[in-house]
Amino acid sequence: MDQGNTAFILIAAALVLLMTPGLAFFYGGLVKAKSVISMMMMSFGAMGLMGVLWVLYGYAIAFPATDSGVTNFPWMLDFNELGLTGVLETPEGAAYPPLAFVAFQATFAIITVALVSGAIADRAKFGAWMIFAGIWATVVYFPVASWVFNFGLAEDGSFSYGGWITKGLQDVFGVGAIDFAGGTAVHINAGAAALALAIVLGKRVGFQKGAHVPHNPPFVLLGAGLLWFGWFGFNAGSELAADGTAALAFVNTIAAPAAALLAWLIVEKIKDGKPTSVGAASGAVAGLVAITPACAALDPIWAIVLGFVAGAICALAIELKFKLGFDDSLDVVGIHLVGGLIGTLYLGIFARGTGLIESGSFNQLIVQAIAALAVLIYSFVLAFVIGFAIEKTIGFRVKNEDEIAGIDTVVHGEEGYVLSDVRG
Template sequence: MDPTIEDVAGNVDSLWLLVAAALVLLMTPGVAFFYGGMVKAKSVVSMMMMSFGAMALVGVLWVLYGYSMAFGDPVIPGLLGDPFQYFGLTPFLGITDGGAMDPDLGGLAFAGFQATFAIITVALISGAIADRAKFGAWLVFAGVWVTVVYFPVAFWVFNLAEGWAPVWGVNDFAGGTAVHINAGAAGLALALVLGKRVGFQKGIQKPHNVPLTLLGASLLWFGWFGFNAGSEAAVDGVAAVAWINTLAAPAAAILGWLIVEKLRDGKPTSIGAASGAVTGLVAITPACNILTPGWAIVLGVLAGVICALAVDLKFKLGFDDSLDVVGIHLVGGLIGTLYIGIFGAGIGLLDTGSFEQLGKQAAAAFGVMIYSFVLAWVIGFIIQKTMGFRIKNEDEVAGVDTVVHGEEGYALETV
């Protein structure tokens, strides 16, 4: 039988989703490079391993029960899916009585795409506890947190038919709440549980490899086109708008961040440019489908300026968020999510004259933030008091790479 036009269109959409999923998966090694360049030379292996560990563990858990918890039939209406309904993604395989498979292209493509979101969300958290975390404890935290926090929150936000947020009318197109606010709040909780690095103060540590961080930012931006435009799950005008806004907002955010650096410090930096790009990407994530490119540029500038100022709050408030997960992802996610309530096309305050959408956006943003922070703190605290989460101070000074992994990022032969 010849395929119908509808079949071909569906196959094209699924193909785009598979490509987008590969782009988003590349973002997690991008996070590893981005974070790896900013830590000490004797911590780079540990920092990058935390991202690769997230890829391994979360990838397995997603296939086993994570997808089912996020997209299965609700066992708690609006809040949680049945963890056994799609266990192992078996229902998508179309297994016949003879054992052969007739896989569901669309279902598997969507499951794979959403898996990459779960993976990178966990990887983002790791930057808050750089230089001082045990790898085994990190994996325990990652497995528990993704199960009790991320998978349920993904149901809230990404399950368009059953999740309370989209049913209520919250606009979070690609994960400003589920990914960035979620990760940022968890990062803050872990930073408080593990405490400050040895000698923590402003300016004590410089990035050991700036080009590595710039490479990571480049990979993140490249993959983010799949992150945002892929969230439409179709090849259409909305995907194109999301793509354009994913170009415009981070470009503007770079300028905003660099202006702050020039005025505050006298010099714009390449680390500032990389951080500004990521900030703009974070902010546009929930809003990329609902903003005109002009308003996306305004959002980018605002996010770049505000987040460039916010990253210094850790020194004033006394928490050691090593790589600014809070200042970039939590603050940037809040800005982008709330911005929709004012400037979102057809739903924001400017178009409707009503604060209703802003209220909905705020409820989703702060609801996810509080839920993630509280549970991440509890999980981290229990791990710290049992198996221990933080390495010893002397091991931190000696270098977490050799102590935890028995490796060096830059092993130079000596004669």
């Protein structure tokens, strides 16, 4: 067993886990002051729920054991891995303990679910959100993670690579879809679900451009900084080894978001006359989203180009909700869905070796488009059905008067900012 790589994976897992509290700060700063507790609790709720479900059965769905790899679609369950009973021992000759990989992938499940919550800020019931999160993770995230990653544990302790989006498409087109760290499984997946929930819950009271402004930009910057820090574990850690590929992913995780940050600020300056701190944070996150699937498949110069493209397009894409009439509160669609699509499709042209520029073949672009569209449709449809069912039964949205008053005290009995110990 390679203790260095084991330590690398465990440290990467800790970094990715930190991303969810970072997301809580990022989202928390963007909402109203009277909704900050509710918003941050949705992220922490995802940490609790996904941490338990992943151990109970999430890993058994996402990574069923196999000797040769499988192309399961749409769903498979390995009963031997329920409760992780089948992965407690480290096989002889394994590069690292299977539980290290289990821990790393658990943090992906947590952050993916938490991302969705940004679309329904200021108006969602916490209990309804938790029910949605559990069902959506079970029928959408866990299977989609298997489609994309699906490292089946072989008898020799190695992990075979066989999701239908990767191995299955490769069998047909000669190349599989490239998604090194989750452009489809995480960002397109979460962005599509966010769009569905925004439609199900409807618009916030008084929804219009400029009506809802971030209450705490320093929180937004803090959250973006923690996200960026944790993202090095997200991207470089996905190599599962401290090697040259991990180093390339690390460098690209610096270059792309840096370029996207600049691009977003340039768009803001041209469009609105002033570059903002929230724009800088949002641009960095857009670049991080776009580079996620591509971090190990691009030369750094192309990572910079991707960052500029993603930052500029996402800065414009967040205006779509006003033109199309859906209330995606914190721009999950404009940043994660659009950014994930950009990063995924960009690989079809610029991926090292297989992209159109180097290979002269459209096959990589075709499989990238198939993967992106399949995950988008699957996630959107099921999220809409789950959200609609919850809304029509127990109710997903709080009452309008509670939304106006602020849902922190109504839902959680707490206030984000208590300026006096004296209670009236």
